[in-house]
Amino acid sequence: MxxxxxxxxxxxxxxxxxxxxxxxxxxxxxxxxxxxxxxxxxxxxxxxxxxxxxxxxxxxxxxxxxxxxxxxxxxxxxxxxxxxxxxxxxxxxxxxxxxxWIEGTAPHPDRLADPIGLAHDLANFVRAFRRIDLPDAPTAHRGGPLADQDNGDRRAIAQHGGEIADVWGAGLAGPDPDPTWVHGDLMPGNLLVGPDGRLRAVLDFAAVGLGDPACDLIVAWNLLPAPARDVFRDALDVDDATWARGRARALAIALIALPYYRHTHPSFAANAEHTIRASTE
CATH class of the missing domain: 3.30.200.20 (Phosphorylase Kinase; domain 1)
Structure with a gap:
């Protein structure tokens, strides 16, 4: 890859x-x-x-x-x-x-047995992360302000117009957030669900640290369908500006991942396509 x-x-x-x-x-x-x-x-x-x-x-x-x-x-x-x-x-x-080893399967956005229950489970996890208060916290991998994102993000957005540019612009419009602890990489491949569709485990903590709380909202678009997305947002009581940043972050990650993994990691590329569609609906 x-x-x-x-x-x-x-x-x-x-x-x-x-x-x-x-x-x-x-x-x-x-x-x-x-x-x-x-x-x-x-x-x-x-x-x-x-x-x-x-x-x-x-x-x-x-x-x-x-x-x-x-x-x-x-x-x-x-x-x-x-x-x-x-x-x-x-x-x-x-x-x-x-x-x-923890038994489970990575969830697929088109095959969720209990999307509403999963939304509640994910919100519970994110809420707990935001309450963490550990000293000497690192900076989260994707935790900085959207305006400071690297050239790769900006180039990916600049290649598109219309709804994609609108989503990015809405994410940039709000004030800089107060940082919280975030997992930073809530992709479907970093989650495990059981046969009942409920969250069984969260994997890969390499990106953790202090950052924009919107970083942990990306799962709303890379995994959850619209009704469960609303449940997830309500459970976390997310304001409009933070929600817009989360949507923009999910979109930017997907726009970069799609061409990079199109031929080397088809399932990751397919999820990027799904995320682009979901975040520009």
């Missing part, structure tokens, strides 16, 4: 585990659907190994190892616990982690 991506396969993971954590050396290693930043391999029945795909995302491991143990007790939704921290070895040059 990325320039400079490391070759990571089950054999490499088995070698890393056997060398550094021999108690797990006999467990089977099976590749599972991974994210855009990390390759994931199930280790036995209860563990999962996560390895950064590139040096560019290698800091994610450090961030999660620092903050996840502090965040887990403060959140209402399960998230994988880090049970071991791996070091570079066997030709793989980065740090990596072993985490607990």
């Amino acid at each position: 990325h320039d400079g991506e490391f070759a990571i396969d089950a054999g490499l993971v088995a070698d890393l585990v056997a060398e550094q954590f021999p108690a797990w050396g006999a467990l089977p290693v099976v590749e599972v659907s991974g994210g855009t930043s990390n390759a994931m391999f199930r280790l036995g029945d209860d563990l999962v190994v996560r390895l950064p795909r590139t040096r560019r995302t290698s800091g994610d491991v450090v961030a999660e190892q620092r903050w996840l143990p502090q965040l887990i007790p403060l959140l209402p939704t399960p998230t994988p616990r880090i049970v071991a921290a791996g070091e570079p070895a066997a030709g793989y040059p980065l740090r990596w982690t072993v985490q607990t």
Whole structure:
């Protein structure tokens, strides 16, 4: 998916585990659907190994190892616990982690068993994140003001007019927000739901930190249908300016992701298309 991506396969993971954590050396290693930043391999029945795909995302491991143990007790939704921290070895040059495995499936916006219940679950998670008060908080990955977004965002928006430009303009119109703790990456691939459609776990805490509370509203457009979107907004009591920024952020992420992942991660690109449609309705 990325320039400079490391070759990571089950054999490499088995070698890393056997060398550094021999108690797990006999467990089977099976590749599972991974994210855009990390390759994931199930280790036995209860563990999962996560390895950064590139040096560019290698800091994610450090961030999660620092903050996840502090965040887990403060959140209402399960998230994988880090049970071991791996070091570079066997030709793989980065740090990596072993985490607990949580059963579930990534939700799809067209196949939600209980979208209203899921909206309430997501609002409960976001509300808890906003109440966090931990010292020395980092800056969230996407947490800065919209006007300060990088050139990639601005170029993606500038290529379009009409409704897309209107959504971006509405997001820029409000005042700068007071920062709160945010997860920062509530994409469908970072969520797990159970057979009942309710939220079972939230994954990937590499983007956490202080930032615009609108960052955690992107899930309203990348996942929730319109009626559940309204439930989500009402449950969080979101004002018009924050809602407009969330919509603009969801749109900007999708506009950049669509061409980047169109041929390398079809499901991610498909969700970007969905988000563009939902945020410009």
